[in-house]
Amino acid sequence: MANSSVLPAVSIRNVSKSFGRGIFTIPVLDDVSLDIGRREFFTLLGPSGCGKTTLLRLIAGFETANAGTIAIEGQDVTAAPPFHRPVNTVFQSYALFPHLTVEQNVAFALVEQGMARDAMRTRVGEALEMVRMGSFARRKPAELSGGQQQRVALARALAPRPRVLLLDEPLSALDLKLRKEMQIELKQLQEEAGITFLFVTHDQEEALTLSDRVAVMQSGRILQMGPPQEIYETPTHRFVADFIGDINLMEGEALPGGGVKLDAGTVLPLAHEKSGRVTVAIRPERARLVPAGAGALEATIIHSAYLGTAMLHKLGLPDGSTFLLRQSDASDFRGSHGERVGLALPQDALRVLEQ
Template sequence: MVDASNSPTISIRNISKSFGKGIYAIRVLDDVSLDIGKREFFTLLGPSGCGKTTLLRLIAGFETSDSGSIAIEGRDVTAAPPFHRPVNTVFQSYALFPHLTVEQNVAFALEEQRQPREAIRTRVGEVLEMVRMSAFGSRRPAELSGGQQQRVALARALAPRPRVLLLDEPLSALDLKLRKEMQIELKQLQEEAGITFLFVTHDQEEALTLSDRVAVMQSGRILQMGPPREIYETPTHRFVADFIGDINLMEGEALAGGGVRLDAGAVLPLTHCKSGRVTVAIRPERARLVPAGQGALEATIIHSAYLGTAMLHKLGLPDGSTFLLRQLESSGFACGNGERVGLALPAEALRVLEQ
């Protein structure tokens, strides 16, 4: 958990970065500022090309910024080389030395620091136990599964006791089941290590599962930052809403006297709307099916899919748009393809979004 009582571990101020020169320059980070707390699991989330990995590499010291500053534990490291920063990085490829054993891989950084042999042996044992790899110390990477290699990479990065661990999509090479298992283990490891983790991913579920806070990035900027529940339940931008999970985006017109008239026909009692065209969002699980004529909107069932604990319905609206609705199997309201139904849209679940 984040330690909010102290100054931040990482402070980033007005960082900008471009690749290329002149008319060929591409700006990948545009005046980014944020603070990351001590013992916080912080995630940079966004699509490929949004700037999240470049920001991580700037913190690590692998790239230099065009402007702005980076401080770690109060010390300005903007111009410091990687080996003078109290951070370590776990890469997507793990980058283990194939000719070394697990123990030798983990000990490598400690030997480079010329630590005493006994201290190295003790620390290697500690971190291998932390990642539950004590029994595999004599094996080489080729003799390990993907999940085991990932644990060794984590142990090697933790061995020198960094103040910050940077993780660049470290789970992306794993299959789905193992990736879900490792998500839980990674969060437990962060709590046990008691240090700040900065995690980069394009996987929304991963970000929501692991993080104390998430920063959603697009085109080199942070659009929204906050706890996972806040990002999911109260998105402030259309991109954030659409990028995080399933959502219904309905176009309409804000009325002068209050409310929004949807293109699909309903007038929703929403206040504090900007004038003109707006987008109203609602998650599929927050809407409800009701008998025809009893909801805010009329709809037709196009297709229904059984998901185990829930049903996912694709609905057609009067303006030709579609609407996704997820309801628990135990809800008791059954309907078939082609049937007319009503849609109940709770006001507290509706969000008016910025473009």
């Protein structure tokens, strides 16, 4: 991650963006500010329409902000055209030229820059070796697999040596197994290249796997930003808690002086500063199944599924809601279908969120 004593790779201040005019105006970004450190793998995460791709396109120069400023390594590029910004972009569609070989595709931007032939040959070779595609230099894109085409697109973007590489859901077209393999390779590539990666995705697991930091977006705003573990373990918003992985959300009423009375009838002695209606959140792997009468909540096992590395139980609560519980320790109490059981809820695993 970046050293805070130097200028950030990307600095965004109070950026807003809307499309259309008058009554047809559609706000997309609302007063967004953030800093991305040098050599950081930073991810914008959120559902479709949250503004993450628009923010990436503003940094690339493909869109113009209605308000705010964008700086790259201290240089204001708010009004600069794309070709005057030290960034490059990898899109969902790899957009390789089908009539050119792999090495010609990678060299394309360098030719446009007027680089000398010998220097260009060296730079292309380095970029292809970085993505482990050196032996495919003479092939055409049609002769490559999806994963190989993705590597070529990365090499083409890296060859001009940008200060920041922007990646707009570049793994979304790959099948699940290949996508997971490429996640590991992409992180290794970022570390080897030593440059800043700004990654856009709607895939929560992808964001947690790859990132140094994650910014979760909704409706044009950043709701929470931090390291993956912090985002997962200590969400500050109900939307963030619900969007990142599986979670149990239990409704209740905040009590004066602390504590929450759940709609299921149980009072949880939790320290918090909320009032009125609240949501208590807990991850499925943090709760424990115990014999009936031994836990904070009573429940009934509705369904159990063997996942290989864990057992997943769907439980019914007295208020008619359901609760997911994931067990990875084979020695834990299991219970059986239809059995009444208890739920142990460690206080350090519970989060009280405003609704």
